[in-house]
Amino acid sequence: MLMETDKRLALQAYEQILNLIMSGMTPPGTMITERRLAETLNMSRTPIRDALLMLEGEGLLIRQGSRGLQVKQMRIEDYMDALQIRLLLEPEAARLAAGNMPVELLDSLGETLQMLVEDGRLGQSKPDRSAVRDVDDRLHGGIGDAAGNPQLAQIIRTLRRQTQIFDLRSVPERFEATCQEHLDIIGALRDGRGEEAAQAMRQHLGHVKDSIIKRLTRT
Known part of the structure; x- marks a missing residue:
């Protein structure tokens, strides 16, 4: 040991x-x-x-x-398989985490996202991918931890790492939408609205999946 x-x-x-x-x-x-x-x-x-x-x-x-x-060189089939599992697990984790995450953390993440959206609307030339990734890691990781199941949290972390190679560099047009979807998740989590948190997470991951498919099939 x-x-x-x-x-x-x-x-x-x-x-x-x-x-x-x-x-x-x-x-x-x-x-x-x-x-x-x-x-x-x-x-x-x-x-x-x-x-x-x-x-x-x-x-x-x-x-x-x-x-x-x-x-690892992630094949698109590997990515889609991992994302499909995330779609099964993360909405339930969000439902369990609602009302159980530190309000200070959620407020901090929300403020950062609001600033990122405002910067983008003011004509910032490039989205701050590192800031978005940091929020993404802290939010999704925090949800896994707050769900109360360490094994579930570890599985989600592993799956997220395997899908993070398809980030905003692959779909830069998703920058503002990603921020807004995260804000919707945060709002539901903060208010303890479990079913709405699950639905917001399901929609977020579904939009991510649709965007990647659209990008790959674009002619």
């Missing part, structure tokens, strides 16, 4: 490697080596190895025999 210090270092390595993947700095198809990551992150290879095992278990890294680990 990992000692407490080892666990902490492994989690630090995990978060940093995950950020490299999600930010696009380590794109799909990249081969991962412990030595290079240890040099990049200025860490020993033991926590790096533990972190890579965690990411492999979540499906973000694929083992390529003796060549090592590769950042």
